[in-house]
Amino acid sequence: MDREQENREGLNMDSSKTKLYSQDPWWVRWLLIGVTISFLTFLLLLPLIVIFQEALAKGIAFYIRSLSDRNAWSAVKMTLLTAGVAVPLNLVFGVAAAWATTKYQFRGKSILITIIDLPFAISPIVAGLMLVLVFGSQGWWGEWLSDRGIQVIFGVPGVILATVFVTFPFVARELIPLMQEQGSDEEWAAISLGANGWQTFWKVTLPNIKWALLYGVLLCNARAMGEFGAVSIVSSNIRGRTNTLPLQIDALYSEYQSAAAFALASVLAGLGVLTLIGKTILERRMKST
């Protein structure tokens, strides 16, 4: 009887919940599941455990000392500052971009949507070099900026700019498909009932997109805190000044202070695990609405 039901499910091609497994022999199923699990274990799970193990290799006391080091603290603060500026900026930008591309009709819209993806497509190193080209002392605006005593490259603004650039698609990418699917009927309904643009956004649009927005912000934040490539180009790599956590880890590691490096790395890894948990919760929320 069980078999029969399985077969029926397998034949039901219309249903999006159709499960193909009933068609495959058992060994194919086990092989695929086995390959996936061993891949995850060896490439993702074990390294994660090793990080924590290495971090604690010289004992708890050393771990705590590594984390409370002046330069480590400065790196944490720098990372929080960078994310604290980049994430809100990209939140505003993402909502604006999603609103513009889904509620309005204009020429070149599809090109704009493609351009939003640019940071995903190009290597972060290239992104960093582009910023040097524009803001560096030999760059287009370098002279103008240095005349006014503003240092972008090798300074805090450069690190923030690089992070903003690399993380700007996250919020927009989450919102555009959702808002496209939702259309603008609800907004029109609100407007026809006499709501102004501000009321329409806060009372109608925002509640409809809030989970996707949070999801985008979460991913954006995770990337902002973990970004290495673009930031390493524009940072002076001076410890205690413009080093973010990833840069500090890299510096420690190349000086063979691997326990200290791993201690800091465990902070980043922990952050990643938290992000993953948050992501799972949000995904469930989005599905239920």
Add this chain to the structure above:
Amino acid sequence: MSVEIKNISKSFGSFTALKDVNLRIETGELISLLGPSGSGKTTLLRIIAGMDIPDSNPGSQILFFDEDVVSMPVGKRHVGFVFQHYALFKHMTVFDNIAFGLRVRPRDKRPSKKEIQDRVRELLRLIQLEGFGDRFPTQLSGGQRQRVALARALAIEPRVLLLDEPFGALDAKVRQSLRQWLRRLHDELNTTTVLVTHDQEEALEVSDRVVVMNQAKIEQVGSPEQVFHNPTSEFVIDFLGNVNVFRGRVQDGKATWGAAREERGEESRGADASDSAKIYVRPHELAVDRNKLSDESIAARVQRINLAGAQAKVILSTAQYEEIRVDLPMERFQHLRLVPGDAVFVQPTNTRIFVPDYSI
């Protein structure tokens, strides 16, 4: 409130949605915009609401009473708009949905909490959903949702009620009862209502007047009886229900269809083109008999019979393998005792003739 549309055109890129449309909607009437998809009916509705802006042609106007509203934003027009897919605010309760239009008013024009509550209660009673105020839209059926959407639109006491295929997403049974209810509501509230639909049955059943639209233009405006019985164009007769089309000829203003059928070959021998015409006959306007009753009768064979309905639907086929659809009253059908394969004669009791243009 009367609405007058004067010389309105609208194009989206190279697509023309409306071409020089003129229409006057009288105070208190329920008027339907009927047409196939792409005929421009929804665009016209959205232009009345202010959601689409007409092409700026000199002389184009939209008048609410006698006030030109072309450049007036949607929110200022005080129109009640109901969408095909409800467009209810999903995160708000039914109560909050209906109260929305009152709560977003500027502080000095906003009714008090008590007044809002009374108004929403009254509307909930009107849509027969008392006690549903605390539910969320997802906890309601399609028909209930659309009634909430209607109440939400009515809460702002709109000057005109605009309904964009409001029953399009509902199943046949619910659609039927809701359209009756809508008609009663319209009479009770004494509003002006514009209903967009592609369902001819719906339009003919509830409206005071029907506007038949096709390819960005208005084909005909009239009462349901007028457009059904006296269609002024081939499109209208074809769109409003089933119809049989025959080729025939007109002589002295009288159509001879049976004869033309047999003499078909003559056309190619150079018969005057102006004589040939298309003859439209509705399925219920055909008489069937076993004997040849007149010269107009043509011979046919019974092909299929469908008895699921108030009338017997019989499909005949002629010697030329053309299908003729006939609706027979049940008594007549039982009297004839037709079975597939029977030879019969058929003749029209009423015809409409359209002589094609000379360009053919």
